[in-house]
Amino acid sequence: MQYFPFVVVAWILAVGLYGIVTSRHLVHLIMCLIVVQSSTYVLLLGVGYVTGAVAPYYFDITVHTPAVDPVVQALALTDVVVEAAVTSLLLAFAIQAHKRFGTLDPQELASLKG
Amino acid sequence: MTSSQRRWVFLAGMIGLVAFLLWGLLGLPGFGHYPGPYGSIINRIALRQTNATGTVSAINFDYRGFDTVGEEFILFVAAAGVSIVLRRLRGEREKSAIDEAADRNAPPTSDAVRMAALVFTGPLVVMGWWLTSHAQTNPSGGFQGGVILATAFILVYLAGEFLVFKRFSPVALTDAVEAIGAGGFVAIGLAAVGIGLAYLTNYLPKGEVAGAVSSGGTIPLISFFVGLEVAAAFILIVAELLEQTLLIRQGSA
Amino acid sequence: MDHLLALVVAVPLIAAAAITAAGPLLGDRRRILDALAIAVAASVAVMLAVIMVRTAGGDEVYWFAGFRPARGIAIGIDFDAGSLSTGLACLAAVLVTAAMTFSWRYFERVATYYHTLMLTFLAGMAGFCLTGDIFDMFVWFELMGVSAYALTAYRPEERGPIQGALNFAITNSVGAYLTVCGIGLIYGRTGALNMAQIGTYIGHHRPGGLVTVAFLLIISGFLIKSAIVPFHFWLADAHAVAPTPVCVLFSGVMVELGLYAIARVYWSMFGQALGHRAAISHVFLTLGVLTAVVGALFCFRERHIKRLLAFSTISHAGMFLAGIALFTPLGLAGAAVYVAGHGLVKAALFLCTGIVLHRLGSVNETWLHGRGRQLRATGIVFTLAAFGLADLPPFATFLGKGYIDESAWAHGLPWVMGVFIACSVLVGGAVFRVAGGVFYGLGDPPTEDARMAEMAAEETSETESDKGRTPLTMIIPPAVLVTCAAGIALIPQLGPVVQAAAIRFQDQAGYNATVLGGAHILHPVAIATAESAEVTLSDVLTGVGSVIGALVLAFLALYWRRLPLLRRGYEPGAGLTAPIQRFQSGVINDYVTWIVLGLAAIGGALALVIR
Numbered sequence: 001m002q003y004f005p006f007v008v009v010a011w012i013l014a015v016g017l018y019g020i021v022t023s024r025h026l027v028h029l030i031m032c033l034i035v036v037q038s039s040t041y042v043l044l045l046g047v048g049y050v051t052g053a054v055a056p057y058y059f060d061i062t063v064h065t066p067a068v069d070p071v072v073q074a075l076a077l078t079d080v081v082v083e084a085a086v087t088s089l090l091l092a093f094a095i096q097a098h099k100r101f102g103t104l105d106p107q108e109l110a111s112l113k114g
Numbered sequence: 115m116t117s118s119q120r121r122w123v124f125l126a127g128m129i130g131l132v133a134f135l136l137w138g139l140l141g142l143p144g145f146g147h148y149p150g151p152y153g154s155i156i157n158r159i160a161l162r163q164t165n166a167t168g169t170v171s172a173i174n175f176d177y178r179g180f181d182t183v184g185e186e187f188i189l190f191v192a193a194a195g196v197s198i199v200l201r202r203l204r205g206e207r208e209k210s211a212i213d214e215a216a217d218r219n220a221p222p223t224s225d226a227v228r229m230a231a232l233v234f235t236g237p238l239v240v241m242g243w244w245l246t247s248h249a250q251t252n253p254s255g256g257f258q259g260g261v262i263l264a265t266a267f268i269l270v271y272l273a274g275e276f277l278v279f280k281r282f283s284p285v286a287l288t289d290a291v292e293a294i295g296a297g298g299f300v301a302i303g304l305a306a307v308g309i310g311l312a313y314l315t316n317y318l319p320k321g322e323v324a325g326a327v328s329s330g331g332t333i334p335l336i337s338f339f340v341g342l343e344v345a346a347a348f349i350l351i352v353a354e355l356l357e358q359t360l361l362i363r364q365g366s367a
Numbered sequence: 368m369d370h371l372l373a374l375v376v377a378v379p380l381i382a383a384a385a386i387t388a389a390g391p392l393l394g395d396r397r398r399i400l401d402a403l404a405i406a407v408a409a410s411v412a413v414m415l416a417v418i419m420v421r422t423a424g425g426d427e428v429y430w431f432a433g434f435r436p437a438r439g440i441a442i443g444i445d446f447d448a449g450s451l452s453t454g455l456a457c458l459a460a461v462l463v464t465a466a467m468t469f470s471w472r473y474f475e476r477v478a479t480y481y482h483t484l485m486l487t488f489l490a491g492m493a494g495f496c497l498t499g500d501i502f503d504m505f506v507w508f509e510l511m512g513v514s515a516y517a518l519t520a521y522r523p524e525e526r527g528p529i530q531g532a533l534n535f536a537i538t539n540s541v542g543a544y545l546t547v548c549g550i551g552l553i554y555g556r557t558g559a560l561n562m563a564q565i566g567t568y569i570g571h572h573r574p575g576g577l578v579t580v581a582f583l584l585i586i587s588g589f590l591i592k593s594a595i596v597p598f599h600f601w602l603a604d605a606h607a608v609a610p611t612p613v614c615v616l617f618s619g620v621m622v623e624l625g626l627y628a629i630a631r632v633y634w635s636m637f638g639q640a641l642g643h644r645a646a647i648s649h650v651f652l653t654l655g656v657l658t659a660v661v662g663a664l665f666c667f668r669e670r671h672i673k674r675l676l677a678f679s680t681i682s683h684a685g686m687f688l689a690g691i692a693l694f695t696p697l698g699l700a701g702a703a704v705y706v707a708g709h710g711l712v713k714a715a716l717f718l719c720t721g722i723v724l725h726r727l728g729s730v731n732e733t734w735l736h737g738r739g740r741q742l743r744a745t746g747i748v749f750t751l752a753a754f755g756l757a758d759l760p761p762f763a764t765f766l767g768k769g770y771i772d773e774s775a776w777a778h779g780l781p782w783v784m785g786v787f788i789a790c791s792v793l794v795g796g797a798v799f800r801v802a803g804g805v806f807y808g809l810g811d812p813p814t815e816d817a818r819m820a821e822m823a824a825e826e827t828s829e830t831e832s833d834k835g836r837t838p839l840t841m842i843i844p845p846a847v848l849v850t851c852a853a854g855i856a857l858i859p860q861l862g863p864v865v866q867a868a869a870i871r872f873q874d875q876a877g878y879n880a881t882v883l884g885g886a887h888i889l890h891p892v893a894i895a896t897a898e899s900a901e902v903t904l905s906d907v908l909t910g911v912g913s914v915i916g917a918l919v920l921a922f923l924a925l926y927w928r929r930l931p932l933l934r935r936g937y938e939p940g941a942g943l944t945a946p947i948q949r950f951q952s953g954v955i956n957d958y959v960t961w962i963v964l965g966l967a968a969i970g971g972a973l974a975l976v977i978r
Contacts, residue, residue, distance in 0.1 A: 001145075002144030002145050002146070002147075003139065003140055003142075003144060003145065004145070005145050006136075006139040006140070006142060006145070007136065007139070009135075009139065009548075010132050010135045010136055010139060013132075013135070013548070014128055014131075014132050017124075017128060017541075017959065017963060018124065018128065020537070020541070020955075020956065020959050021120060021121070021124045021956050021959050021960050021963070022117070022120075022121060022124075022956065023956060026533070029537070029955070033537065033540060033541070033544075036541065036544050037544050039544075039548070040544055040547040040548050040551060043547075043548055043551040043552070043555075044547075044551045044554075046145055046555075047142060047148065047551055047552075047554060047555030048148055048153060049145060049146050049148060050146060050147075050148045051146030051147070052146075055253070056153075056157050056169040056170065057167055057168055057169065057252060057253065058161050058167045058169070058324075058325075059167040059251060059252070059324075059325045063157065063158055063161050063162075064158075067157050067169075068148070068153070069148050069150075069152070069153030069154075069157075070153055070156055070157060070160075070169040070170045070172075070173055071152050071153045071156060071173055071178075071554075071560070072153070072551075072554070073170045073173075074170050074173040074174045074178060074181075075502060075550075077170070077174060077257060078174075078181055078182070078185045078502075078506065079547060081185050081186075081188065081189055081257055081344075082185060082188050082506075082509050084189070084192075085188045085189045085191070085192035085513060086188075086192065086509070086512075086513060086516075086536070086540055088192050088193075088196055088351045088355075089192045089195045089196060089199075089513060089516055089517065089536065090533070090536055090537070090540075091355065092195065092196040092199040092200050092351075092354070092355070093199060093516075093520060093529050093532055093533050093536065094533075095199075095200065095355070095358055096199050096200070096520075096529045097529045097530070097533065100529060106533075106954055106955045106956055107954050107956065109530055109533070109953075109954075110530065110952055110953030110954045115952070115954075115957055115960070120956060120957060120960050123960050123964060124960045124963055124964075126964070126967075127960065127963040127964035127965075127966070127967040127968075128963055128967070129967075130967030130968070130970065130971055131963055131966055131967040131970060134580060134583070134966075134967065134970035134971070134974060135548075135580060135584075137576035137579075137580060137974065138552055138576050138577045138579065138580025138581060138584075139552070139577075139580075140576065141556065141575050141576045141577030141578075141580075142552065142555045142556060142577060143555065143556070148555075148558070149556070149557075149558050150558045151440055151558050151559070152440075152442065152554075152558050152559055152560065153558065154558075155440065155442060156442060159442075176432060177432065177434060177442055177443055178443070178444055178502075178503075179431070179432055180431040180432070180444045180503065181444060181502065181503055181506050183380065184491070184494065184503070184506035184507055184509075184510050185506055187380055187383070187487055187490070187510055188506075188509055188510050188513050190383075190384070190387075190487070191483075191484060191487050191510065191513045191514050191517060192513055192517075194387070194480045194483055194484060194517060195480075195484075195513065195516065195517030195520065197480065198480050198517060198520065198521055199517075199520050199529075286391040289387055289388070289390075289391065290387075290388045290391070292387070293384040293385070293387040293388035294384075294388060296380075296383075296384040297380075297381050297384030297385055297388065300377050300380050300381040300384065301381060303373070303377060304377055304381065307370045307373060307374070307377075311433055312370070312373070312429070312430060312431055312432060312433040313370060313373035313377060313429075313431055313432070314431050314432045315432050315433040316432065316433075
C-alpha cells in the first residue's frame with residue numbers, strides 16, 4: 001500500500017490522456033485536460049505526506065510537532081491557479097470555435113491541413 | 115488517422131508510457147515517508163522568521179513569493195485573453211450567430227433561489243475579506259479569499275440580476291482593480307529593492323504576537339493585493355462567459 | 368548588491384499592469400502606451416546586454432527575498448545568470464522590441480491588451496532563461512505559454528485563429544503538466560527544488576528508474592515547446608494564424624527557449640547523475656536529425672509563406688538540438704551562435720512577410736508571384752535575410768552551423784554535416800524561391816492547392832491594406848535585425864568567448880558550488896575538451912557551396928516548367944502531398960496521440976541505455 005497513491009497518479013494520467021485522444025467535444029476535451037492536471041496534484045501532495053503528522057499550522061501546536069510538508073501544498077496551490085487560468089482561456093477559445101464553426105467536434109474543426 | 119487507428123496507436127503508446135512512469139514512481143520513498151529537507155526546514159523556521167503561523171502562506175508569499183508573482187500574472191493574462199477572445203464577438207452579434215438556439219430561454223429565477231442568493235452575497239463578501247486578511251494565520255490567503263469574493267458577485271447574477279451585476283462590476287473598473295492588484299504585488303517587491311534589500315524581501319515589522327492579523331510583515335499586504343487581483347480576474351472571466359449566454363437570450367426574446 | 372536581475376522581470380510585469388490600468392483612461396491617445404511599451408522592452412534588452420557582458424567571467428547569482436542557502440540547502444528562489452542564458456533572454460527582448468516597433472503601424476486598432484501580453488510574454492521568457500529553480504522555471508514557462516496562447520488568438524474574426532490557438536494551447540499544456548509530474552518525482556526523492564541542490568544530491572548515486580523518468584518527464588514539456596518531431600505538429604498551425612509580429616517571437620526565440628531548457632536541465636541537474644553516456648547523446652542526436660529532415664521536407668512543399676517559415680524553424684530546431692546533443696562545448700557554442708543568428712534572420716523574414724501582407728493583402732506564394740516588385744526595400748531585406756537563413760558567410764548562422772559541423776566531424780559523425788547541408792539547401796531553396804518569385808517575378812508561379820489558396824486568402828484581415836508606401840517603422844526593424852545578424856560574426860574572438868561560456872554552462876560541479884556556496888570558479892571544467900573554433904577556408908567554401916546549392920534549387924523550382932528534362936509530367940513535391948496531409952491533419956486528438964507515442968518511444972530508448 002505504500003505505493004498505491006502513485007499508481008493512482010499513473011492511472012489518472014492515462015485516463016485523462018485517453019479522454020483527450022478519443023474526445024469528440026471540445027468541452028469534454030478541456031475537462032480531460034483538467035483530469036490530467038489532477039494527477040499532478042495527487043503526485044505533489046502524495047510525496048509530501050508524512051505518516052502520523054499534522055497540518056503545518058502552528059497556532060496551537062509547537063514547532064517541533066511532526067507536520068507534513070508545506071512546500072508541496074504551496075506548489076499545488078500554484079498549480080491549481082495555473083490550471084484555472086489555462087482552463088478559462090481554453091473555454092473561451094471553445095466558445096469562439098462554436099461561434100465560428102458551428103461545431104465543437106475537434107475532428108471537424110480541422111480547417112488547417114498540411 | 116481514423117478514430118479506431120488512433121485508439122490503437124494511443125493504447126500502444128500509453129501502455130509503454132505508463133510502464134515507464136511506474137518504473138519511476140516505484141523509485142520514490144513510500145507514501146508517508148517524506149525525506150525532506152526543504153519542508154522540514156521551513157516547518158522549523160517559518161514561525162520564528164516571519165511570525166506567521168500559516169506556513170503554507172509564508173511559503174507562498176515570502177519564501178517562494180517570486181513564484182507567486184508569476185502565478186498571479188498567469189491569471190491576469192488569462193483574464194486578458196478571455197476578454198480579447200470574447201469581447202470581439204459581441205460586436206457581431208447582429209450578424210448571423212450560428213448559435214441561435216431559439217429554445218434557449220432560461221426559466222425565470224425562482225424566488226427561493228433569488229432569496230438565497232441575495233442573502234448569501236453579503237456574508238460571502240465578508241468571508242472573502244476575512245480569508246484574504248488572515249493569510250498568515252490559517253489556511254487561507256489572497257487566492258482563496260479572492261475566489262470567494264468573486265463568487266459573491268456571481269451570486270448576484272444567479273439571483274437573476276445580470277444588469278445589476280454588470281453595474282457593480284463595470285469592465286473598466288474591474289480591469290483597473292485587477293491591474294492594481296497585480297502591479298501592487300510587484301511594487302511591494304520593488305519597494306524592497308528601493309531600500310537596498312533583495313527583491314520581495316519581507317521588510318515590514320513582523321508584529322509582536324505570532325498569528326495575529328498584523329503579524330507576518332509583508333505577507334498580509336501581499337495577500338490583500340493578490341485577493342484584489344484574483345477576485346477581479348474571476349469576475350472578468352465569468353462576466354465574459356456569462357455575457358455569451360445572456361445576450362443571446364436577450365436577442366431572441 | 369546590484370538588483371538588475373530582479374528588475375529584468377519586475378519592470379515588464381509592472382509596466383504590463385500599469386498599461387492595463389491606464390488604458391481606458393488614455394482612450395484615443397494609445398500612441399503613448401505604444402511608445403511606453405517599446406521603451407520598456409528596449410530597456411530590458413539593454414539591461415540584459417549589460418548583464419551578459421558582466422557574466423562573461425562567471426555566473427551571477429541573485430537570491431530572492433534575501434534567503435541565501437545555508438550548508439548547501441536552498442530555501443529561496445534564485446536567478447543564476449550566465450552569458451548563454453542572459454544572451455538568449457537578450458535576444459528575446461530585442462525581438463520583442465522589434466515586433467512592437469513593427470506593430471506601431473501594422474495594427475490599425477490595437478487594444479491595450481496587445482502590449483500587456485507582449486510585456487508579460489517578455490517577462491516570462493526572461494524569467495525562464497535566468498531562473499535556477501525548477502518549479503520557478505515551470506511558472507515562467509506557463510506565463511510564457513498563456514501569453515502566447517492569448518496572443519495567437521489575437522485576431523479579427525477569422526476561421527483560422529481559434530483552431531491554431533486550441534492546438535497550440537492543448538499540446539503545450541499537456542507538456543507543461545508532464546513537466547510538473549517530473550518535478551514532483553524529483554522533489555519526492557531529493558526534497559529540493561533548486562537545480563544545483565538537486566544536481567548535487569542525485570549526482571552521487573547511480574541513476575535509477577526515478578532519475579531517468581524524472582528527466583524525460585521534465586523535458587517533455589520543453590521538447591513539445593521546441594517542436595521536436597513528433598511533437599512538432601502544433602507549430603505550423605499556430606504560426607499560420609498568429610499575427611505576424613507574434614510569429615516573430617514564436618519562431619525567433621520561443622522555440623529556442625525550449626531547447627535551452629533541455630540543455631539547462633541536463634547540464635545543471637541530470638548530467639552527472641545520468642553519466643554523460645554517449646547513448647543519451649545518440650538518442651537526442653537522432654531526434655535532432657529527424658526533426659531537421661522532416662522540417663526541411665515540409666518546408667519546401669509549402670506555399671503559405673508563414674507556414675513555410677514555421678517549418679523551416681522546425682528544421683533549424685532539429686539542428687540546434689543536434690548541436691546540444693553532441694555534449695561538447697563547441698557544439699553548444701555553435702548552437703548558441705546559430706540560435707542568435709537564426710532568431711534575428713527569421714524575425715526579419717517574418718517582418719518582411721508582414722509588410723507584404725500589409726501592402727498586398729496575402730501570404731499565398733502562388734498568388735503573390737510577381738506582385739511584390741513594387742516593394743523594393745522589402746525585397747532587398749528579405750533576400751538578404753534569405754541569404755542569412757541559407758548560412759552564407761559572414762552571417763552568424765554560418766558561424767554557428769560551422770561550429771556544430773566541426774564538433775560533429777571531430778566526434779566521428781561526419782554524416783551529420785551532410786544531412787544538415789541537405790536540409791539547409793532545402794530550406795534555403797524554399798526561401799529563395801519565395802524571394803525570387805514574389806519580389807522579382809522570376810520564373811513561373813508554383814502550382815497551388817485550392818485549400819491553400821483559401822487558407823492564405825484568410826490572412827488578409829489581420830491588417831489593413833496600405834496607402835502606398837511602407838512605413839518606416841515597418842521596414843527599419845527587419846533591416847536592423849539582418850544587419851545585426853551579419854554584424855555578430857564580426858565580434859572579435861566570438862568563437863572562443865562563446866565556447867568559454869559553454870564550458871562554464873557544462874561544468875556542473877562548478878555551477879553547484881557557485882550557486883550553493885557562492886564560489887567564484889576561475890577555470891570551469893566540462894566533460895569534453897574545448898576544440899578549435901577557427902573558421903577555415905574549407906568552412907567558408909562549404910558555406911558558400913550550400914548557398915549556391917540553395918539558389919540552384921530555387922531556380923529549378925521556379926523554372927522547372929521551362930526545362931525540357933523536368934517538364935514531362937513531374938511536379939516536385941506532388942507525391943508528398945497526400946501522406947503529409949494525413950500527418951499534419953489539424954486534429955488535436957492526433958497530435959496528442961503522437962505526443963504519447965513519442966514519449967513512450969524516447970522513454971523506452973532511455974530505459975534501455977540507462978540502467
